[in-house]
Amino acid sequence: xxxxxxxxxxxxxxxxxEEIAAITEVLQSGVLITTKGKYGKMLETAFAEKxxxxxxxxxxxxxxxxxxxxxxxxxxxxxxxxxxxxxxxGALTPIIFQGAIPxxxxxxxxxxxxxxxxxxxxLSDRTKAIIVTHLFGNPCEMDAIMELANSRGIPVIEDTAxxxxxxxxxxxxxxxxxxxxxxxxxGKQMTTGEGGIxxxxxxxxxxxxxxxxxxxxxxxxxNPDHYFASLNYRMTELQAAVAYEQLKKLDHSVSQRQxxxxxxxxxxxxxxxxxxxxPALNATMTYWKFCLRVDDSKIEDGSVGLxxxxxxxxxxxxxxxxxxxxYKCQVFRDQNTFGDSHFPFNLARPEAVxxxxxxxxxxxxxxxxxxxxxxNERYDEHHIEFLATSIREAVESIxxxxxxxx
Numbered sequence: 001x002x003x004x005x006x007x008x009x010x011x012x013x014x015x016x017x018e019e020i021a022a023i024t025e026v027l028q029s030g031v032l033i034t035t036k037g038k039y040g041k042m043l044e045t046a047f048a049e050k051x052x053x054x055x056x057x058x059x060x061x062x063x064x065x066x067x068x069x070x071x072x073x074x075x076x077x078x079x080x081x082x083x084x085x086x087x088x089x090g091a092l093t094p095i096i097f098q099g100a101i102p103x104x105x106x107x108x109x110x111x112x113x114x115x116x117x118x119x120x121x122x123l124s125d126r127t128k129a130i131i132v133t134h135l136f137g138n139p140c141e142m143d144a145i146m147e148l149a150n151s152r153g154i155p156v157i158e159d160t161a162x163x164x165x166x167x168x169x170x171x172x173x174x175x176x177x178x179x180x181x182x183x184x185x186x187g188k189q190m191t192t193g194e195g196g197i198x199x200x201x202x203x204x205x206x207x208x209x210x211x212x213x214x215x216x217x218x219x220x221x222x223n224p225d226h227y228f229a230s231l232n233y234r235m236t237e238l239q240a241a242v243a244y245e246q247l248k249k250l251d252h253s254v255s256q257r258q259x260x261x262x263x264x265x266x267x268x269x270x271x272x273x274x275x276x277x278x279p280a281l282n283a284t285m286t287y288w289k290f291c292l293r294v295d296d297s298k299i300e301d302g303s304v305g306l307x308x309x310x311x312x313x314x315x316x317x318x319x320x321x322x323x324x325x326x327y328k329c330q331v332f333r334d335q336n337t338f339g340d341s342h343f344p345f346n347l348a349r350p351e352a353v354x355x356x357x358x359x360x361x362x363x364x365x366x367x368x369x370x371x372x373x374x375x376n377e378r379y380d381e382h383h384i385e386f387l388a389t390s391i392r393e394a395v396e397s398i399x400x401x402x403x404x405x406x
Contacts, residue, residue: 062183063090
C-alpha cells in the first residue's frame with residue numbers, strides 16, 4: 001500500500017531552500033511589514049505580470065481577498081450580490097459584512113459551478129455584483145456569464161481560490177471578470193499557509209482595493225486620511241517572501257497536477273458508474289482536487305459508499321464535498337449576524353432569501369453525486385497507478401448486483 005502525498009504536510013507541498021532563504025532574509029532585516037519591506041511589492045508586481053492583470057494587491061487570506069473585492073464594488077446596505085450555493089464560507093460572509101444580501105444561484109450538477117442560466121434566474125434590479133467560484137480548478141462558463149453580466153452592466157468577481165492558471169479561451173481566470181480573488185491557503189496550488197491576492201484592470205477599483213487592505217489610509221497622498229471604513233488586511237512580509245518564491249514554482253505545480261490528473265482519468269475512464277469532472281472545450285482545469293461523479297444506481301450508496309470502500313486502501317476522500325449547501329448553514333438559515341438585528345437580511349426581498357430546496361435541484365444532485373479525491377503536485381506515476389487500482393477495486397467491491405448495464 002502506498003501513502004499518498006498530502007497537501008496538509010510537507011509530503012504534498014513544494015517548499016525548498018528558496019523559501020527558507022527568503023524568510024531568513026526577512027527576519028534578518030527586521031522588517032516584517034509589507035508597507036516597509038520589498039517582498040510585498042515584488043509579489044504584487046510578479047503576480048500581476050504572471051496572471052495578466054494591470055493591478056495586484058496582496059492581503060492576508062482568501063476570505064480577505066473576497067472581502068476586498070466586494071468592498072471595492074461598494075454596495076449599499078440591502079444591495080444583492082449573486083453567488084453560488086456551493087463554496088467556502090469565506091467567500092460568502094464578506095458579502096454580509098459589507099451590508100449586502102447574498103443571493104444564491106443554483107449550479108450545474110455536472111460541474112458544481114454556477115451558469116449564466118442559473119445566475120439569470122436570480123438577478124434583480126438590486127443586483128450589485130455577481131461572484132462566480134471556479135470550483136476545484138474548473139472554470140465556470142465565463143463567455144455566457146460575461147455576456148449576461150455585461151448586458152446588465154453588473155461587475156463580476158471571480159473567486160479563483162482553487163483555480164490558479166486555469167484558462168478560458170487562453171485567458172487566465174481571475175482576469176476575465178472585473179476582479180479576481182485568489183487564496184494562498186495551505187492546500188492551494190501555491191501557498192503561504194494563509195494569504196491572498198486580488199487583481200483587476202480597473203484603476204479606480206484597484207485604488208479602492210489598495211485602500212481597503214490598508215485601513216483606507218492614503219499612503220503617499222498629499223493630505224492622507226482614513227477615507228472610509230475598512231480594516232487592516234495586509235499580508236506580512238514573511239508571507240510575501242514565501243509567496244514570491246512559491247509563484248516561481250506555480251507553473252510546475254499546475255502542469256504536474258494536470259499531467260497526473262490526465263493519467264488518472266485515462267486509467268479509470270472505463271469504470272462503469274463513475275465519471276470525472278472535465279473542463280469545457282474552450283477551458284483548461286488546474287485540479288485543486290480530482291472529483292468523480294458516482295452513480296448510485298450502479299454503486300452501492302454512491303459517493304458515500306465509495307468513500308468508505310476507499311478507506312480500505314487508506315485513500316482519504318470527501319463525499320458530498322461541503323456536505324450541505326451554503327443556504328442550509330445556520331448563518332443564512334437563522335440570519336445570525338450582528339446582535340439580534342438580522343442585518344442585512346432585515347432589508348432583503350423575500351424572494352432573495354427563499355432557501356427552498358426546490359430552487360436548488362442542481363445543487364442537491366451535484367453534492368449527492370460528488371466524491372472529492374486528493375491530488376497535488378507531488379503525485380507521480382506510482383501514486384496514480386495505486387490510486388487508479390484502488391478506485392477500480394473499491395468500485396467493484398460495492399457494485400450493485402441489480403445495476404443497469406452501461
